[in-house]
Amino acid sequence: MIARLIRNPVFPMAGIVLIGLLIGLLALSERVLQLSERDLQPELERKAVAVGLSVRETMERALDYEIPLAELNGMEAFLEVYRTDGGLGYIAVIADGQILFSSGPDAALALSEEEADATGAGVLELVRAPFRWFTAPAPQIGAFDDATVRQVPGYIDTALPLRADMEVVGTLHLGTDDAIIFAQLRDNLLDIATILLLSLLLAVELMLFALAYSVTGPMGEMRAVMQRVIDGKLGQLCRVSGPREVRRAQMALNDVIRKMRAGVGEDSTDILQKPRMIGVRLLAFLFVMAEEIARPFMPLFLSGFADTAPAALSPELTAGVIMSASMLIMAIMMPVSGVLVDRIGPRRLFGLGALVATTGLFGSAFAATFNEIIALRCLSVAGYGLCFIACQGYVIENSTTANRARGMGLFVGGIMMADLFGAAIGGIIAERLGFSATFMVGAGISALAGLLVWRLMEQRQQIKGEAMPRFRLSQMGALLINRRFMVVAVLAAIPAKLILVGVLYYLAPLYLTERALSQGDIGRVIMAYGIIAVLVLPVLSNLADHKLGYRNAVVWGSLIAAPLLMAVPYFDMLPVTLAAILFLGFGQALITTSLVPLVTVICATEMETVGQGAVLGTLRFIERIGSAFSPLVAAMLAQALGYDVAIAVYGVTGVVCAVLLAVLTRGAARS
Structure with missing residues (x-):
């Protein structure tokens, strides 16, 4: 597989682009780090000078009354x-090389000349070291007016x-803990590393996407047309799209087909337009990231x-009520959207959804009351x-049973x-711009998705005889009385969403905030869930198909x-x-790859009678009820037991449901 990837002509081009991007991002990251240190350190020094000037003014007022420095009372x-x-x-006062007064446990050690000479620039060098090979000199510690600053x-x-x-x-000596600078620079380094990683992944x-949409997609259509010509079918021409060189090849192919048709006396042709689901x-x-x-x-x-x-709601319950209400609306929208997508088509429905989401996200940035935010x-x-x-509807309409899994x-x-x-x-x-700015960025991303849909999602071209039956509320009854379906839904689908939303979306951010983590650190911890899911999903999908089986x-x-x-x-x-979130991501990825195939196996009869759309629509609806x-x-558990114990309760619930699922689905395992 690796050898085939290396032989792919796209591989060296992609490698060159990514190496160039990596070099540029590293240089930019170094400059950002250098500027942040240059701005942060003088700011802390100015703060120390301001405090020192106030202390000195009071002390010199006493000295003006001819009170000896060593005899000032109450100095500590x-x-x-x-x-x-x-x-x-x-803070320390030194005269004739001796510390007369001091406050702070490390004053004597910090002001030891021998220790200062041996230590040099201290912990800040640990931050600068990784970039020293291509950085400019670090900002120098200097002086403010008659104040002298040193490490x-x-x-x-x-x-x-x-x-x-x-x-x-x-x-008068005033010491600013350089761990403050180190902590800020550490945060900057982590932010830079995060953005660097995400930039490479996004690139x-x-x-x-660009290659698939502009090159491999059009070339795939050419291949399909040429295969039809080989089979003696001359009724379709190739759609002309893509870069100039690809368009030239497409037009040349179309000219050949027209000449061949003229030779056999046929004139009418149509254009082959394979849907580009990339x-x-x-x-x-875009819409999920928003x-x-x-x-x-x-x-x-x-x-x-x-x-x-309302007066009865604590802060924890307030957040829980708002999140539950929004999740309930999402559950309701699933069957409603299933009806709308049939009537107005996927492209118009997506445009409508993007408009609604943009309005909600932008308004959330300025919400002032409970009623407004909910x-x-x-x-x-x-x-x-x-x-x-x-x-989902676009994939279904433009795919067959042979390629629907790839589209999904x-x-x-x-x-x-x-x-991720x-x-x-x-x-x-x-962390850097505030909550309102983040919502506005989300609104901008949602608006961008709403604009791009008119370019990326083509007009509906449902494939005759291959469309998946749609969800209808009247079809739920046969599934709700199916014991095997309800066992999987109640003991697997609902607990999976219950734990995902309750722990990852609600309890984990609040628990980490209680542990004094910054918003950037919280985002990175939660990002671990997405990283592990993206990395293991392809492997686990193959494992579930060929080794474990869907039930297992x-x-x-x-x-x-x-x-x-x-x-x-x-x-x-x-x-x-962090380990708990990583294992949660691993387990959720394994469930995600296998839950729908498992339902299609245990509900094979219902798949034929009420349709695949009804079965999966009911499953998704029940899942969202768990999310709601x-x-x-989680809010009630957190208020009664604390965030950490509430997380543990979710863990116990997941284990109990998993054991019951294993016992009650032994027949599915044997089949």
């Missing part, structure tokens, strides 16, 4: 107040002379509307539901990529996703939470 308490209020590591062990020391009768009688995604992947990526970009901070943002919510969030997810069904794979792949991008980018934007894959996915969640309250450490109640359940 006085310095402690300024040190605490100023967020400094230490001492663990601190940036600001020294101000103390004067009495115009003579220097001592020095690959866009490059593959556009669905980009559209799915919603997912707010995921890292959504519970925290919604809990801020508790002041205008209405706008419901509006936003209603648009999401319309776009989701529009993309493109659609699901776009969603997975959006899950949305959490990381949203966390960075929220769903059971094992449930068992993998849940148990580590139970360890969160016992190991209050970020690595444990999950935030509210």
